[in-house]
Amino acid sequence: MSEELQEQNSFDQNKEPAEAEQSVKLPISQQLVKIFTDPVTFFQNLRENPTWLLPLILIILMSIIFTSVTKDQMLEFRKQMIYDSEKIPEELKDQSIEQIENMSPGAYFTQAVIGSFIGVGLIYVIGAGFLLLIGNFFLGGQATFKQMFALFTWANMVSIVEMLVKMILVLQKNSMEVYTSLALFMDPAKSKTFIFQLLNAIDVFTIWKVILLAIGFGIIYRFSAKKSYITVISIYVVYVLLSIGIGRLFV
Numbered sequence: 192m193s194e195e196l197q198e199q200n201s202f203d204q205n206k207e208p209a210e211a212e213q214s215v216k217l218p219i220s221q222q223l224v225k226i227f228t229d230p231v232t233f234f235q236n237l238r239e240n241p242t243w244l245l246p247l248i249l250i251i252l253m254s255i256i257f258t259s260v261t262k263d264q265m266l267e268f269r270k271q272m273i274y275d276s277e278k279i280p281e282e283l284k285d286q287s288i289e290q291i292e293n294m295s296p297g298a299y300f301t302q303a304v305i306g307s308f309i310g311v312g313l314i315y316v317i318g319a320g321f322l323l324l325i326g327n328f329f330l331g332g333q334a335t336f337k338q339m340f341a342l343f344t345w346a347n348m349v350s351i352v353e354m355l356v357k358m359i360l361v362l363q364k365n366s367m368e369v370y371t372s373l374a375l376f377m378d379p380a381k382s383k384t385f386i387f388q389l390l391n392a393i394d395v396f397t398i399w400k401v402i403l404l405a406i407g408f409g410i411i412y413r414f415s416a417k418k419s420y421i422t423v424i425s426i427y428v429v430y431v432l433l434s435i436g437i438g439r440l441f442v
Contacts, residue, residue: 212269216240226348234342234407241341246348247315251307257301257354261361264298266291268367275383319343322408325422332412342411345401353396371395385435392431401427 217236219226222245225233258265273279273287292303319340326332326339353371360369368379372394374387381387401423409419 216242219245222345226345230403231410233345237341237407238338238411241335241338243337243341243344246344247311250344250347251311252356253351253354253391254307254311254402255303257358258307258359259300261367262296262299264361264367266294266366297399315340315343315347321426322404325411325426326408330412330414330418330422332414334411338411342404342407346400346407349396349399349403351364356396372397383439385439388438389431392435392441397427 215236217233217240222233222242226246257412270288271290273291276284279287319336319342321338322343323334323336327335332368337427356371357369361367368382372391372392374382377387377390382391405416405420405423408414408423412419414422
């Protein structure tokens with residue numbers, strides 16, 4: 192009985208498409224639709240055809256657009272962060288703020304482009320590598336870095352929707368302090384508190400990404416849904432706690 196339940200919990204054990212269908216790469220148009228509407232079928236195909244260039248380019252482009260469009264709000268946010276910081280000496284605060292105020296549009300755009308390429312690329316390489324480490328060495332599965340990088344990149348296609356929504360909210364509010372998380376129900380003045388940052392980690396778009404990562408992780412490794420969700424959620428919880436802890440050292 193337990194074996195039957197485990198099979199029912201598997202993402203693709205009883206619904207796996209024929210090998211011939213799996214080996215045929217989905218057209219780009221279908222990839223862009225199915226990652227949102229039918230992630231199970233999408234990741235079944237991605238397991239045999241791991242691609243990552245298209246989503247990576249789209250995410251980087253959206254990151255550049257977001258950073259460029261919200262330039263005024265972003266610079267004001269940076270200045271406020273410097274003002275409020277208890278770790279930066281007063282003499283350095285004035286110098287840093289002056290550099291921000293004197294930054295030319297061209298320098299800002301260059302910074303946005305370079306930051307997007309390096310930031311997104313580095314984060315995704317680290318994220319994919321960590322998933323591979325957990326899946327291959329701790330859970331005994333078999334996958335390649337290309338599969339994990341493709342999984343991590345495609346799951347983060349949600350970031351395009353997230354940046355679009357938040358860009359609209361930033362422009363409407365004229366502030367970078369916009370939230371789509373449980374932190375929405377707290378006073379923004381408490382943004383430095385642990386509970387605020389913890390609630391901010393419970394974000395609608397982040398939950399969406401975690402779900403996609405869990406689905407893809409289970410399908411690529413052929414793990415049960417339960418095992419995959421526990422693994423990915425545990426990784427995210429550890430990441431959040433470490434991020435909050437490290438971040439509080441510099442604020």
